Structures are given as C-alpha cells and as structure tokens.
Amino acid sequence: MSTLSEASRSDGMEADMLPDSGTELPRLDIDEVNKEAEEFSTKEDLVGYSIKTSRTSLTTSRATFSRTPSNMIAQPEDEDSEEDEHTHSSVLITELQIEDAETRDEVHQEDVEKQEVDSLYDQLMNEPVRKGEIKVILYDDKPEEFYETDLESEAEEEEDFVISYYKTVCEQLGQVPVAYFLHRIREPTIRMRYRGLGNEATKAIALALKESVTLERLDLSGNWIGPDGANSMARLLEENDYVTDVILSDNKMGSEGGEQIAKMLSINCGLRRLELSGNDFDDKCAQNFALAIENNKYLRELNLSHNRFTELGAEYLGQAIGSNENLDVLDLSWNHIREAGGIAIAKGLKENVRLKVCNLSWNGLGVKGSLALVDAMSSNQSITELDISGNRFTQEVATGFAKVLSTNDTMKILRMGNNLITSAGALALATGINNAQHCEMEELDLTDVPVEYEFLRTTEDVKSTRPNFRVKHGPIMRAGNTLQDISSPAIDVEKIKKEPVVLLKEHIIVNDFRLLDILKRYDENSTLSISAEDFIAALEELAVPYDKKRLESSVKAFAATSTGKIYFGSFVSAEHKKQMAEQEKVS
Secondary structure (H helix, E strand, O other): OHHHHHHHOOOOOOOOOOOOOOOOOOOOOHHHHHHHHHHHHHHHOOOEOOOEOOOOOOOOEEEEEOOOOHHHOOOOOOOOOOOOOOOOOOEOOOOEEEEEHHHHHHHHHHHHHHHHHHHHHHHHHHOOOOOOOOOOOOOOOOHHHHHOOHHHHHHHHHHHHHHHHHHHHHHHHOOOOOHHHHHOOOOOEEEOOOOOOHHHHHHHHHHHOOOOOOOOEEEOOOOOOHHHHHHHHHHHHHHOOOOOEEEOOOOOOHHHHHHHHHHHHOOOOOOOEEEOOOOOOOHHHHHHHHHHHHHOOOOOEEEOOOOOOOHHHHHHHHHHHHHOOOOOEEEOOOOOOHHHHHHHHHHHHHHOOOOOEEEOOOOOOHHHHHHHHHHHHHHOOOOOEEEOOOOOOEHHHHHHHHHHHHHOOOOOEEEOOOOEOHHHHHHHHHHHHHHOOOOOOOEEEOOOOOEEHHHHHHHHHHHHHOOOOEEEOOOEEOOOOOHHHOOOOOOOHHHHOOOOEEEOOOOEEEOOHHHHHHHHHHOOOOOOEEOHHHHHHHHHHHOOOOOHHHHHHHHHHHOOOOOOOEEOHHHOOHHHHHHHHHHHHHO
C-alpha cells in the first residue's frame, strides 16, 4: 500500500510490473487497483494515476493505463482534507490499452530513416554547386512513386486483363496455360517452335492475341496444330491486321487447313510475310492460294515449299504469278511440279514484272521445264535471284543460261547445283559471266557439279573485275567429263604452276614473266595486244618446250576477233604490273 502511494505521488513516474522475458507474468487485479486509487483520491485529491508494465521481449505486449484529468472526477466534499504538494500528481485508471512492442519499434525506425533522408536532402540542396559539376539527389523511396502516371496504371490493368482472359480461355478448354507465352504476351515477337502445342492450346493463344496491338511477328512452327489450329489462326489473322510476319511451317494443316488460310489471305490487309512449308497442301489448296495471290495486294513473301503440289497445282499457281504485281518472294521448292508444271510456272514468270526471288529447286522440272525457264529469263527483267537446283537438267540448259547472262543485267544470284550440267556446262556459265559487260552476277552456286582447272581460271578473271563475286562448285577434275574430253590430256594443277606456258581451251596461262618482257617489245603502241605471228615468235625466242601445233591453232583462235590481235594484258599479274611500272620510272 505504501509502495503504490509513493509511486502515485510523482507525475509520469512508471513502475515496472513485469519480470524479465522467460518468466511468468503476474496477474493484475484491476478491482484492487481501482479500490486503492479511490482511497487515495479521497485523501489526497488525486488527478490521475497510471501503471505501465515493463517490456520483456519483442513479442511481449505492453499494458498501458490511460490518464484521466481530475476535473472529470467528482470531487468529495470534505473540509477536513488537506491539500498538499501532491494534489496534481495522481491519476485514475479508466481503461486498459494493449499495443505491440514490435509495432512501436517499426514506427520508431521509420521516423529515424525519414529524418536521415530529410537531413541528406537538406545537405545536398544547400551545398553550393561548382562549375562543371552535376548535383544528384538520391531518394530512399521507390522510383515508381515519383513517376507514376495514369497511363502506366491503365497499361497494367489492361495487361492483367489479357493474361486473366488467356487463363480463363485455357480453363474453359481444359488446357494448362503456357508459361513461356504468358511472359511474352506483350512482346512484338513471339517465337514458340516445336513445343507440341496442338490445336486446343493454339486456339487459346489465338483468342488471347485477337485484340493485340503490339504483336508483329508470330512463329508457331512444328506444333502439329492440324486443321482446327489452322482455322483458329485464320480467325486471328482475319481480325488482327497488326501482325505482319507469320510462320506456320510443319503443322500438318492438310487440305482443310490450307483452304482456311487461303480464305484469310483474301481478307487480311496486314500480312507481309507468310511461311506455310510442310503442311501437306494439295492441288485444291493450290487453287485456293492462286486466288488469294491474285486478290491480295499486300503480301510480299509467300513460302509454300515442302507440300504436295503437282502439275495441276502448278497450272493454277502459274496463272496467279503472271497476274500478281505485289509479290516479291515466292518459294515453291520441294513439290512435284515436274516438266508440265515447270512450263506453266515459266509462262507466269515471263509475264510477271514484280517478282524478285523465285525458288523452284527440287521439283524435277527436267530439260523441257528448265528450257522454258531459260526462255522466260531472256525477257524477264525483275528476277534477281533464281534457284533451280536439283531439277535433272543437262549441259544444254546451262549453255542456254550462259547466253541469258550475257544480256541480263538484273540477275545477281543463280543456283544450279546438283544437276547434270557437266564441267563443260559449268565452264560455259563462267565464260558467259566473264564476257558480259553489264552482268551484275554476285553468286554462282554449282554445288556438287565437277569442274576443271580452266573453270577456276575463268572465275579468277571474273573476280579480278568483280571482287565481290562468289562461286561454289564440286570436285576439281584433271580433265573434263564430256565426250570431247575423252582423248584430251589430263591437267596436273601442281605441274601447271611450273610450266612457262599452259594452253587451255579458253586461256593461255603464262607462268614465266620473261615472256611478258619479250611480248612487250613486240607491242610498239603499248596496247598490250600483238598479232598471232608475233606471239609465236616471242614464244620461240623464249626457247621453252611447247606443243607447236596446238599453240598455233589456239593462238589463231584467240586472234579471231574484230581486231585480229591477242590481248596479253590478262597474263600480267598485279605484282608484275607493279614491277613493270617501277622499271618504266627508272628508265
């Protein structure tokens, strides 16, 4: 009783009522405390009273008794009561409040951190800025709180809506949402190749992307979506014109799926590139695609390779190619077009004025179908790249293309590998490119076509005037593989490098630079051209062994030009030209 009286006489003084952590808390008798407080209030005019339990641990709650001013308590009317210095030092317990010690620590910590940030901010703002310095103010808060806008919140809400809509559709279709797709649903390019999606998962993806305005390129190759998945993709592309590039190769759409995609092409205005290879499309699909090619004014690239188009399908496609004025790239490789189909396609190419890249490789066009292409290329001035590899044609076709290249100034890439054109056909192509003044050829692909040494010399001549020219060929033979080459001597490349003069069909190779000095003496006008007789005389003056009869026939053949002379400037290498120029300066 005396302890409580002494505690109540000092305003704000606290008495620890709880022991340390780990010990059992004593029970507080509220009735007894109130009774004792009443007794003190009658004797000493108590104003208020408080008892606070001490903190035992971070998880221990604190019991706090709130103070009530004495003027809110009825004062007893006792004239004998004496007032002393402790009249306003007491309180009356009126309610018990419980607060968490951990919460108070967190609030205190936040206040301390805020004071530190404010202090740092004031320090940076008041610090003078020297010339050439940049003042950086760092905030301890989250950056998005300073830059948050209504547009960002709307985008987040819309994104959440698209994702939730996709999940809802998957739930209705009994599909598990594709996590890869969820993470990239807002990206401009979605590439999901060979993931085994199937038609139902494809349907959910198509429905989720129907209203997308960010998607530009979609690649779902190798997912076996079938006709139903093709129908879902067709519905997507009919309603969404923001998508410009779609790849649906190797999906086994079949005739039914191809029909749906072809109908979509007649409606869609956004697609610029569409790849549909390996989908088992037949001639009925070819007819539908032919109509789509004629009607669509926006598509630029179409890949229909690795399907089952035959001569009949090629007839439909050939007519569409002739009337189309918008398609730039067409790939019909690895179908079954054959000779009749090749003739139909060639007819369309002859009339076309827009197509730039055409791939007809591995279609079995044969000699007749390939010769039809030769005729088409003689008048076509738009094709820059033509691939007719693996089409079973012979040297006759290669010779025909060599004549075309001598007058064609638009063809840049020609691929004719894996055909029976022989080494003579390869040489004819290289010679035609070398002799054409306006030919713009950049690449000649003769993969697996055997060539001879003279072909290499001719291509070197081409590279001397066109440094960017590239050529691919098969094995190098010591002799040609035509009937005319049966009795001709074989050429040893290593031996050729040691001989002073080598006579080929189209070339005279000079390895001894002394001959060039002799030829220069016979060139009185410095035109690097001499007569056939002077060339033979210079070679005899060199006194090296050679086949005189063969030399005379070869030299006369070279001299059978409009000038009647042999130009030996091509014999001179860049290094030798440099030496000759230095000698002229010294002299």
